[in-house]
Amino acid sequence: MLNFLDIFERALQGPIMTEQDFDMKVFVPTLRKIVKEYGIRYDKENPVPSNDDQADNLFEAAVALMEQVGVYCQDTNRVIQFGREEILEAVKEAPGRCWAGEGKESGVFGMRKPDDRKVPWLHVGSGIVSTAEEMMTNLIEAYGSIAEADSISISALDSVRGIPVMAGSPVEIYAAIRGIKIGREALRRAGRPGLPIMNLISTAAAAVTTIAASAPQFGLRPTDGWLVGAISELKIDFGAMNKTAYLLNWGANVGAESSPILGGYCGGPAGTAVVSTAYFLMGLLVQRGSYQLTFPVHFRHGCSTTRDVLWTVSASCQAASRNIPMPVIWLGYIAGGPNTKMYFYEAAAHLLSAVTSGAPSVQTPHPAKAVKVDGITPMEAKLGVELATAASKLDRGQANELVLRLLEKYESQIDAAPTGSTYQECYDLATGRPSQEYLRLCAEVREELAGIGIPLE
Amino acid sequence: MDKTQILENLAHAAIEGDEDLARESAEQALSNQIDPLEAVEQGLSKGMAVVGARFESGEAFLPELLMAAGAFDAAMEILQPEIEAQKKEITKLGTVLIGTVKGDVHSIGKNVVATVLGTSGFDVVDIGVDNATLDIIQEAKKAKADVIALSSLMTTTMPAQREVIEVLEEMSLRDKFLVMVGGGPVNQEWADEIGADGYGKSAVQAAEVARRLLGREG
Numbered sequence: 001m002l003n004f005l006d007i008f009e010r011a012l013q014g015p016i017m018t019e020q021d022f023d024m025k026v027f028v029p030t031l032r033k034i035v036k037e038y039g040i041r042y043d044k045e046n047p048v049p050s051n052d053d054q055a056d057n058l059f060e061a062a063v064a065l066m067e068q069v070g071v072y073c074q075d076t077n078r079v080i081q082f083g084r085e086e087i088l089e090a091v092k093e094a095p096g097r098c099w100a101g102e103g104k105e106s107g108v109f110g111m112r113k114p115d116d117r118k119v120p121w122l123h124v125g126s127g128i129v130s131t132a133e134e135m136m137t138n139l140i141e142a143y144g145s146i147a148e149a150d151s152i153s154i155s156a157l158d159s160v161r162g163i164p165v166m167a168g169s170p171v172e173i174y175a176a177i178r179g180i181k182i183g184r185e186a187l188r189r190a191g192r193p194g195l196p197i198m199n200l201i202s203t204a205a206a207a208v209t210t211i212a213a214s215a216p217q218f219g220l221r222p223t224d225g226w227l228v229g230a231i232s233e234l235k236i237d238f239g240a241m242n243k244t245a246y247l248l249n250w251g252a253n254v255g256a257e258s259s260p261i262l263g264g265y266c267g268g269p270a271g272t273a274v275v276s277t278a279y280f281l282m283g284l285l286v287q288r289g290s291y292q293l294t295f296p297v298h299f300r301h302g303c304s305t306t307r308d309v310l311w312t313v314s315a316s317c318q319a320a321s322r323n324i325p326m327p328v329i330w331l332g333y334i335a336g337g338p339n340t341k342m343y344f345y346e347a348a349a350h351l352l353s354a355v356t357s358g359a360p361s362v363q364t365p366h367p368a369k370a371v372k373v374d375g376i377t378p379m380e381a382k383l384g385v386e387l388a389t390a391a392s393k394l395d396r397g398q399a400n401e402l403v404l405r406l407l408e409k410y411e412s413q414i415d416a417a418p419t420g421s422t423y424q425e426c427y428d429l430a431t432g433r434p435s436q437e438y439l440r441l442c443a444e445v446r447e448e449l450a451g452i453g454i455p456l457e
Numbered sequence: 458m459d460k461t462q463i464l465e466n467l468a469h470a471a472i473e474g475d476e477d478l479a480r481e482s483a484e485q486a487l488s489n490q491i492d493p494l495e496a497v498e499q500g501l502s503k504g505m506a507v508v509g510a511r512f513e514s515g516e517a518f519l520p521e522l523l524m525a526a527g528a529f530d531a532a533m534e535i536l537q538p539e540i541e542a543q544k545k546e547i548t549k550l551g552t553v554l555i556g557t558v559k560g561d562v563h564s565i566g567k568n569v570v571a572t573v574l575g576t577s578g579f580d581v582v583d584i585g586v587d588n589a590t591l592d593i594i595q596e597a598k599k600a601k602a603d604v605i606a607l608s609s610l611m612t613t614t615m616p617a618q619r620e621v622i623e624v625l626e627e628m629s630l631r632d633k634f635l636v637m638v639g640g641g642p643v644n645q646e647w648a649d650e651i652g653a654d655g656y657g658k659s660a661v662q663a664a665e666v667a668r669r670l671l672g673r674e675g
Contacts, residue, residue, distance in 0.1 A: 024520075028523075074562070134535075136637055156612075156613075165616075166559075166617060167559070167617075169560075172613065205611060205614070231562060232563075232565055239562075261565060263516070264565045265519055265520060266518075267518045267520050267521075268518060294599045299565070299566075299569075300515055300527065371641055371642035373612065
């Protein structure tokens with residue numbers, strides 16, 4: 001199998017072209033041709049399709065895309081190319097599992113198939129921004145206290161001593177190190193110091209920050225997980241490759257990160273499904289992921305819960321879970337914010353789509369498109385874990401019916417979704433306890449979701 | 458082929474993103490003595506407006522928008538020299554310098570806004586991603602920009618939008634440029650907080666805001 005230095009050499013030697021030519025003369029026309037050749041079609045009536053042959057066909061289309069397009073390196077302006085046999089060999093040799101966590105929290109994050117009744121690896125939490133260390137500690141402690149959680153994402157601090165965090169600056173390094181210390185301390189408070197943190201390093205835009213804050217004295221271990229992001233679509237840069245180089249030398253878990261954009265260069269849902277699947281091949285070959293974190297989003301709406309994105313999630317999740325042994329965390333960006341019923345309708349739709357389509361793992365979805373500062377509470381994670389567990393009792397056909405009912409509840413409001421409340425508005429900052437009003441809303445929506453047939457215990 | 462058909466073909470070329478048809482129709486326009494400005498305004502621009510509306514409503518996606526812009530440019534390569542030879546000018550709404558701020562390598566949203574601005578009648582200077590504050594200001598001066606449009610997709614790069622405005626003030630240049638901001642986590646509240654002149658939630662809105670800021674409404 002190709003190793004990472006082989007990939008780097010190809011980034012130095014592949015065909016040279018401008019990024020614009022890669023986008024418009026290679027990526028877009030090839031993707032369109034492949035969508036046509038393989039007959040990939042969006043089915044708006046069935047956001048959770050149930051056809052295994054179509055899933056396998058989508059995988060073949062993704063292999064063809066990776067073979068014919070490759071991955072563009074922005075720093076060398078060259079295309080990293082792969083032969084079909086190299087791609088299939090990477091798939092064949094992929095271990096299909098990732099070892100994460102320490103001590104009693106250690107576990108093997110493995111694969112699932114569509115309609116699998118095994119509960120997925122439950123990843124809780126959020127990498128969105130917090131304005132206060134105390135709040136961040138409360139949040140992480142609460143996430144860590146969810147007994148079913150297998151791994152966690154931690155928040156990012158927005159400032160240090162009043163200085164706003166700026167990407168690539170010294171204060172980003174201070175914030176990253178401080179964030180990790182808070183994260184570990186909060187997990188100790190929850191009695192689970194070994195729980196793997198798998199969104200490292202959430203404050204770090206720059207590779208230097210990731211590498212600096214990963215020094216073991218700050219509390220991280222190779223059994224945590226670091227995100228190495230692809231650039232949309234099918235691109236990489238030296239910043240990401242530098243992270244991989246460091247992490248591979250350390251033997252740490254790399255999480256290949258991808259966010260295909262429906263409505264961007266991928267075009268509509270059919271093209272986005274092909275690209276979404278191809279990202280898992282890129283994750284194995286280029287970022288060298290031992291797991292993947294992916295969150296397809298809609299260009300216009302910035303969320304993962306429009307009907308066409310749900311179909312994209314389901315279709316590409318099925319293609320990957322049947323054919324690519326890469327443990328993937330599926331993350332949804334939700335339009336509705338905390339303390340809104342819409343959030344929970346959307347979260348349920350996303351979790352039902354992903355879990356029944358064979359998602360090895362799901363992350364409890366991000367409220368308010370992950371851009372509302374302090375816009376998250378532990379309640380979304382608690383109900384998210386329950387919803388994911390319930391979804392594992394269903395098959396794709398049942399999920400499809402439920403998702404259609406959920407879409408009826410929120411689809412028309414996507415464009416003007418309520419951004420909801422902040423943590424401080426829903427929780428007591430000192431005690432870390434939710435308000436009675438928020439508890440009532442969650443109880444009501446839970447009852448409503450159970451009422452439409454989601455098997456919540 | 459009559460004038461109406463040629464103008465329709467120019468519009469169709471933009472709608473279909475067909476560069477060959479755009480060139481062919483532009484040649485036909487000139488050989489049929491059609492005013493090149495009319496070919497742009499009554500042909501190409503009408504097609505671009507259709508694609509822009511489809512993009513805004515979600516019927517068309519980024520590739521269609523960029524291909525339409527490609528067809529527009531292909532026709533302009535033929536029409537522009539004739540427009541200049543006739544000493545005419547396409548009315549430009551102003552010059553917008555657009556770029557993603559320091560530390561941010563996300564380009565797709567910025568590219569869409571640049572394309573929509575370009576096809577809405579603005580001269581657009583796109584300086585790409587990850588631009589240092591002073592570079593943005595120097596480029597804006599060089600381009601004699603009316604508007605500086607700053608894109609940011611990450612909360613940790615949003616402060617760089619504020620920095621551009623602060624440095625413009627420090628350099629006593631704030632009144633020389635209008636500043637617009639945009640990007641996933643950016644909203645009107647942030648634009649107001651940092652003293653930006655405008656914010657666009659979508660590319661089409663950004664073009665409307667730029668038009669309004671420059672007093673070119675309608």
